[in-house]
Amino acid sequence: MRKGEATRERILESAFELASTEGLAGLSIGRLAERNGMSKSGLFAHFGSKEGLQLDVLELATARFRDRVFTPALRADRGEPRVRALFNHWLEWIDDQSNPGGCMLTAAAIELDDQPGPARDMLVDVQRQWAEMLARAVRIAIEERHFRADVDPALFAFQLYGIVLSYHHARRLLRDPRARRRARDAFEALIQTAHPRPTR
Amino acid sequence: MRKGEATRERILESAFELASTEGLAGLSIGRLAERNGMSKSGLFAHFGSKEGLQLDVLELATARFRDRVFTPALRADRGEPRVRALFNHWLEWIDDQSNPGGCMLTAAAIELDDQPGPARDMLVDVQRQWAEMLARAVRIAIEERHFRADVDPALFAFQLYGIVLSYHHARRLLRDPRARRRARDAFEALIQTAHPRPTR
DNA sequence: TGCATAAAAGCACGATCGTTCGTCATCTTC
């Protein structure tokens, strides 16, 4: 009972790494078994099916994202500081060494957008929640009068998401060293448009 | 000589469709042959290798992108109109029915970001050119005094790219019907930040 | 220490993968 749980986690760990660079579809039971020094069938028994394995990996990815981005940002002060914290942790998450292939959720979003099934459903759920979380943080910033009252929280979340995606693109595909600075500049510009107009 | 060229193009056409939804790695010679009512070996002979096929598909994708987005935008007036045309054609391209799985280049950008090889190299080239093209259009808008002189063309391109990526995400994964409007709003907001400040 | 049980291995299966090879039909060109 105990041992099984441990190896299962070890497998999931390396499955996460593999899927991070190769994609969820690139996860192969055979290679995964080889990496973990065990037999295909022995590994397979832990998940019941390849789809089960993919779902578990996706679940692990969202749990980590929660722990590294979502939760720590909640410790920041309400309003603009929290919006900033969300953005900063998000960028750090993308660059984190435990994500050798960039953000798995972003990769999965492209990979699964035309692949109906439980994996896609789970991912859509997570992404909707995340977008809602971003919008909520913006709404709070409006309440705190850090942002103007006419700021559209959902639109702000949309724009924020865009900056992060563009960063992901520039950083991971183009390997552009200026990506980070651009992301920060874009973020500051976005924040600026949301700030109250100077009283005159 | 003539016949071969024709079937080759027919194959590439359906390969493009297949790769659009399944990804470049999801391209399978067997299924592709089945779809085209011909044998695996007969089809295979046209490309020499799977990698060759992928490269040809990628090439087709960039050619189409050029024809549908790049080139028509050049017919718009220099300056802000051209920037708007680039954006509009880009959005239309994403929604185009000939792209059943969304923009192939975007999907490939995620799929190949950790897969070194000629396909990745070609894609990086195209994407760099595209970013440069966007920046150039912005630079022209500055020259035309449509945009302020202190606008950073590369940053503007980065932001524009972000809006489109966010649109892709909201539209294709989340199936959010408000995606289009959000993209337009974000674009107008971006344009606004680039406009000359009102004289007072 | 023994035993029930959980975990892993071993083996095999049908499919599908990309690829090679030899052959045949069709068409062009002399």
Next chain:
DNA sequence: GAAGATGACGAACGATCGTGCTTTTATGCA
């Protein structure tokens, strides 16, 4: 009409895929 090039086919290859079974090994508790 003969000769040669072109295009497609069928069969087969070694590998790998996911997934069942049965057997062996390891583990945790009485």
